Amino acid sequence: xxxxxxxxxxxxxxxxxxxxxxxxxxxxxxxxxxxxxxxxxxxxxxxxxxxxxxxxxxxxxxxxxxxxxxxxxxxxxxxxxxxxxxxxxxxxxxxxxxxxxxxx
Numbered sequence: 001x002x003x004x005x006x007x008x009x010x011x012x013x014x015x016x017x018x019x020x021x022x023x024x025x026x027x028x029x030x031x032x033x034x035x036x037x038x039x040x041x042x043x044x045x046x047x048x049x050x051x052x053x054x055x056x057x058x059x060x061x062x063x064x065x066x067x068x069x070x071x072x073x074x075x076x077x078x079x080x081x082x083x084x085x086x087x088x089x090x091x092x093x094x095x096x097x098x099x100x101x102x103x104x
Contacts (some may be wrong), residue, residue, distance in 0.1 A: 036072035041084055041094045043070065046090035058083040 003007030054062035060074035061083070074082070084092045 034070040034072050037079045039094050044091050047089045049089040051088050
């Protein structure tokens with residue numbers, strides 16, 4: 001018996017979106033960290049739904065067309081944290097480096 005897998009139409013839209021970097025299409029679940037020394041942004045690719053809220057809200061920092069796609073010196077820490085909190089999937093999170101036990 002031949003089994004086929006159907007890819008939901010939404011997944012095709014996400015993978016073909018210009019906001020979905022081509023180098024990530026082949027990756028499974030990747031966790032990346034970006035820091036400006038004061039705050040660290042954590043991106044979990046497995047949770048990301050590619051809504052592009054980050055890019056539309058703060059393009060100086062988040063630009064999936066560039067590599068690396070998060071440029072931490074594009075805005076101040078407060079603006080970055082505020083935008084990360086708007087991530088609908090929770091793929092983006094942050095922590096203050098002074099509060100992180102790893103930094104001590």
